[in-house]
Amino acid sequence: MSNVQIMTGNTAAAFGAKLCRVQVVSAYPITPQTSLTENLSQAVEGGELKAEFIRVESEHSALTVCISASSVGARVFTSTSSHGLLYMHEQLHWAAGSRLPIVLCCVNRGVGAPWSIFNDQQDAVSQRDTGWIQIYCRDNQEIIDTVIQAYRIAEALYVPVMVCYDGFVLSHTMMPVDVPDAAAVDDFLPPYKPHTILSPEDPRNINPVIFPWRRPDAEGVLRDGYMELRYKLQDTLEEAGKTIVSVGEAFAGIFGRNHGGMLWTYRMEDAEIVLCSMGSLATEATTAADMLRDRGIAAGVAGIRVFRPFPRKEVREVFRRARAIVVFEKDISYGYEGALCSDLKAAFYRSDVAAPIHNVIAGLGGRDVKARELAEATVAALDIIEAGQADEKRQTWLNCHTGN
Amino acid sequence: MIERLFKVNTEEYMLPGNRACQGCGLSLAYRYALKALRENTILTIPASCLTVLHGLYPTTSVAIPCLNCTFASTAASASGIVAGLSALNRSGITVVAVAGDGGTYDIGIQALSGAAERGTDFIFVCYDNEGYMNTGTQRSSATPMGALTTTTPLLTKQQNKKDMLKIMEAHDLPYLATTSPSYPIDLYDKFVKAKRIKGSRYLQISAPCPPGWGYPPKDTVKIGRLAVETGMVVLCEIEDGKFRLTGRSRSLAERGNRLPVSNYVERQGRFRKISEEQLSNLQRWVDNKWNEYLRRAEGS
Ligand SMILES: Cc1ncc(C[n+]2csc(CCOP(=O)(O)OP(=O)(O)O)c2C)c(N)n1
Ligand code: SF4
Numbered sequence: 001m002s003n004v005q006i007m008t009g010n011t012a013a014a015f016g017a018k019l020c021r022v023q024v025v026s027a028y029p030i031t032p033q034t035s036l037t038e039n040l041s042q043a044v045e046g047g048e049l050k051a052e053f054i055r056v057e058s059e060h061s062a063l064t065v066c067i068s069a070s071s072v073g074a075r076v077f078t079s080t081s082s083h084g085l086l087y088m089h090e091q092l093h094w095a096a097g098s099r100l101p102i103v104l105c106c107v108n109r110g111v112g113a114p115w116s117i118f119n120d121q122q123d124a125v126s127q128r129d130t131g132w133i134q135i136y137c138r139d140n141q142e143i144i145d146t147v148i149q150a151y152r153i154a155e156a157l158y159v160p161v162m163v164c165y166d167g168f169v170l171s172h173t174m175m176p177v178d179v180p181d182a183a184a185v186d187d188f189l190p191p192y193k194p195h196t197i198l199s200p201e202d203p204r205n206i207n208p209v210i211f212p213w214r215r216p217d218a219e220g221v222l223r224d225g226y227m228e229l230r231y232k233l234q235d236t237l238e239e240a241g242k243t244i245v246s247v248g249e250a251f252a253g254i255f256g257r258n259h260g261g262m263l264w265t266y267r268m269e270d271a272e273i274v275l276c277s278m279g280s281l282a283t284e285a286t287t288a289a290d291m292l293r294d295r296g297i298a299a300g301v302a303g304i305r306v307f308r309p310f311p312r313k314e315v316r317e318v319f320r321r322a323r324a325i326v327v328f329e330k331d332i333s334y335g336y337e338g339a340l341c342s343d344l345k346a347a348f349y350r351s352d353v354a355a356p357i358h359n360v361i362a363g364l365g366g367r368d369v370k371a372r373e374l375a376e377a378t379v380a381a382l383d384i385i386e387a388g389q390a391d392e393k394r395q396t397w398l399n400c401h402t403g404n
Numbered sequence: 405m406i407e408r409l410f411k412v413n414t415e416e417y418m419l420p421g422n423r424a425c426q427g428c429g430l431s432l433a434y435r436y437a438l439k440a441l442r443e444n445t446i447l448t449i450p451a452s453c454l455t456v457l458h459g460l461y462p463t464t465s466v467a468i469p470c471l472n473c474t475f476a477s478t479a480a481s482a483s484g485i486v487a488g489l490s491a492l493n494r495s496g497i498t499v500v501a502v503a504g505d506g507g508t509y510d511i512g513i514q515a516l517s518g519a520a521e522r523g524t525d526f527i528f529v530c531y532d533n534e535g536y537m538n539t540g541t542q543r544s545s546a547t548p549m550g551a552l553t554t555t556t557p558l559l560t561k562q563q564n565k566k567d568m569l570k571i572m573e574a575h576d577l578p579y580l581a582t583t584s585p586s587y588p589i590d591l592y593d594k595f596v597k598a599k600r601i602k603g604s605r606y607l608q609i610s611a612p613c614p615p616g617w618g619y620p621p622k623d624t625v626k627i628g629r630l631a632v633e634t635g636m637v638v639l640c641e642i643e644d645g646k647f648r649l650t651g652r653s654r655s656l657a658e659r660g661n662r663l664p665v666s667n668y669v670e671r672q673g674r675f676r677k678i679s680e681e682q683l684s685n686l687q688r689w690v691d692n693k694w695n696e697y698l699r700r701a702e703g704s
Pocket of ligand 2: 431
């Protein structure tokens with residue numbers, strides 16, 4: 001039985017958190033995430049959600065509250081955007097290093113200076129190396145479903161999960177969303193079992209200073225040094241794809257929707273030209289692919305859903321038949337290229353995928369991007385590739401007055 | 405005094421052998437503080453000398469559960485523990501955050517003010533060794549005027565110490581107190597009292613530090629006493645807004661035998677470059693604070 005309601009992305013995320021029966025919520029206002037925080041405050045004050053809501057004085061404290069509450073065994077939730085996420089940077093590392101299954105919604109927004117409240121993905125992409133799983137959603141249905149999946153993934157792996165979705169484009173846009181049944185979510189997501197409990201019955205010193213080398217404990221057993229702990233986090237993330245995919249399949253088994261595990265594809269069966277992107281820009285690319293097909297270009301789309309861990313194996317498989325690849329992204333690793341483009345190229349190293357790749361930076365700070373423009377940019381990129389200039393030529397900055 | 409020592413909890417929570425320096429004032433105070441707090445306590449501590457005292461993974465010298473947190477986040481970390489325990493219906497545990505002066509007066513003040521304003525049910529303890537000692541004696545806003553630190557290496561600190569107690573009092577807390585390891589019973593009593601009270605409680609420990617302050621380790625108790633006897637440190641408590649001098653500070657007030665600040669300053673290497681002008685400034689600053697305390701004590 002479906003329960004379809006019309007709602008914004010932020011409302012969908014709040015529904016997700018409520019269905020997961022989060023026990024501690026802590027957040028701080030920042031556009032475009034704010035209405036999500038407000039929604040959950042209302043749910044807690046109104047008694048709809050039985051949770052502690054801690055109205056902290058900063059994002060640094062918001063994530064700290066989640067870290068500590070999770071350490072004593074509570075299921076926790078926070079959300080933020082842009083400068084809020086950057087202000088959490090230290091705690092993002094601390095959360096992953098502590099191996100805590102925190103779920104954070106990042107409502108993607110550009111980063112100052114100068115100030116922009118509008119959408120791009122520079123905020124989350126710049127936090128790529130903090131040890132979190134990052135999942136990018138393409139519509140509001142995927143947001144609610146991904147929040148629910150995120151807890152199951154996080155609690156299976158003891159790794160925090162960042163659910164990313166585009167500010168305004170999704171956060172403030174109404175779409176029909178099928179709200180999962182609460183009892184079914186309870187079955188899908190059993191209560192959180194912490195790996196260590198901070199408790200007077202069993203005094204421990206959690207996250208103390210650790211040496212580079214391994215040291216024996218009081219019983220003489222050799223325990224990890226810093227590097228072993230880092231390796232374990234990396235190993236867990238490298239293997240996390242299996243869990244992410246199987247959780248997606250288990251979810252589909254109950255709720256009938258599978259958003260694609262690590263990545264999703266559109267008209268890829270016979271595609272020669274592959275458009276690749278993340279989040280709502282990837283959705284836009286599907287319309288562009290249709291337009292290109294109308295013009296006789298065999299275009300398809302690969303949408304990267306999980307950016308960390310990077311779907312190395314999956315992209316090698318999916319891009320195998322590509323003749324040319326155009327990567328559209330809403331972020332830039334200054335001094336090089338878009339981060340997704342770099343990561344894709346690295347994944348293709350010494351694989352069967354040898355197609356030329358062109359990078360298009362689009363939509364920074366909310367710059368409008370239409371499907372037609374993505375289609376045209378693809379055609380222009382193909383010209384660059386045809387001319388054999390894909391390697392020399394810098395990225396294209398779409399709809400941007402670059403003076404050349 | 406002897407008689408009152410009998411009531412001190414005989415259990416030890418600081419096990420023998422920790423990594424603090426010889427004669428560490430924090431170490432002395434912490435032992436009594438933990439005795440007063442007892443088992444049903446969860447600690448959270450940021451980067452500081454206390455992290456070192458607690459020991460290196462995988463062993464610890466403290467038999468009370470402890471969650472390490474980042475430098476700026478101590479009070480927020482306590483908030484999270486309180487929230488988590490409450491969400492899980494785990495009651496009867498006192499949450500105690502302990503930070504140095506850097507982690508309290510400076511980088512931790514935002515989170516502390518936030519947690520205090522929210523009325524978080526926890527005890528915040530600042531052990532004030534008047535500098536960033538863990539990183540090698542740099543200046544903090546708690547460093548007194550005229551002290552040499554490694555970031556005021558030639559000219560000494562030019563400003564007076566921040567009045568953190570006043571800042572915390574402005575949060576209308578149910579209980580605030582200052583303590584010194586040189587007066588362990590006074591310290592113990594205040595921690596026992598703090599544990600019984602609900603809401604955000606703020607305790608400050610003046611913690612003499614031999615390497616940071618430049619005096620021999622055997623003199624820690626003496627230096628701590630001189631700090632109180634000169635009025636550099638004032639032992640007091642504020643309960644529901646009611647101010648009270650306690651212990652040695654009270655008897656100094658009653659007898660009027662406070663010593664000049666120079667008696668304290670001359671015993672510490674950190675003050676070896678203090679100028680005449682700074683010393684008289686420091687004396688004036690202490691006199692003004694002391695008079696303010698006396699007025700408040702009389703008014704109560
Ligand atoms: C964000 C951040 N900045 C700097 C440091 C380095 N650091 C670690 S301990 C410390 C000094 C701590 O001083 P205080 O809080 O006074 O405690 P004490 O060492 O004196 O016991 C500093 C600066 C850090 N850990 N984190
Ligand atoms: S530096 Fe000072 S405060 Fe730190 S452990 Fe040594 S004596 Fe104690």
